[in-house]
Each structure stands twice: as C-alpha cells, then as structure tokens.
Amino acid sequence: MPKVIPKLTRPPPTEEKYLLHKIKVLFQKLKRLKEEAGKLTMTDSSRYLRVTWILKCIVILMSTVHLILFVYNSVKICSYHNLQLDFGEGILLGNIRRLLEFKTIYPNIRTEPILGVYPPIYQLLSAGVAIVVGLNL
DSSP states (O other): OOOOOOOOOSOOSSHHHHHHHHHHHHHHHHHHHHHHHHHHHHHHHHHHHHHHHHHHHHHHHHHHHHHHHHHHHHHHHHTOTTOOTTHHHHHHHHHHHHHHTTOOSSOOTTTSOOOOOSOHHHHHHHHHHHHHHOSOO
C-alpha cells in the first residue's frame, strides 16, 4: 500500500526549507509512480517481447522458405538449356513498333502469326512509354 503524501498546506519558515520539502515530496511521488509502473509493465513487457519474438521468427521462416523456393526454381529453370526465358519481350517490342507505325497489332493470320500474351491496353501504354524512352530493350 503506497504511503499517503501530505499536501503542502503552508510553507515552512524559510524559502529554502520550503523548496527542499517540495523536492522531497516530488521525489516520493516519483518513487511511488516508478514502483506502480514497474508492477504493471513487467507483465506487459514480457508479453510484448514474446509477441515480437514470435513475429520475428515468422518473418525469418517466411524469408527462408521464399529464398529456398527461389533457388529451387532458378536451378530448375536453368537446367533447361534451350529455353529462352525472355522471348515475350521481343514479341512485345515488335507489337509496340507496329503501334508506333500506326499498324494493327493483330495482322492477317495467313501472312503473320499472331503472338502476344499481353492485353492491348498494356501494349498501348508501353507504346506511350516507348515514345519517351526509346524502342530498345
């Protein structure tokens, strides 16, 4: 049970004694507040530390799994020697060139094969960017 701190009703005879008395009362209040805060935050801080430790473990686990899957997929893709990984960019660049020449991206199927995996709006936006930055890969 905390001590009851008496209120200052009248100042002591001298100003120095009054200030010392006031400082003493403030230190008593501070000590009592520290004791109460220590009792409350001890359990809260342990919960906080536990939750942050669990979250850190989850993030480390997810990062590790992601890196393992990335390395696995990279090795698997690199094991195919004749597979061109960036073939879609050339097709997209060809379609952008056709758009910049005001031609259709869907030519006659009897003369040219239709290749493209991107929707037309993406190709139009890419053509706008190609006007600014150029038409090179």
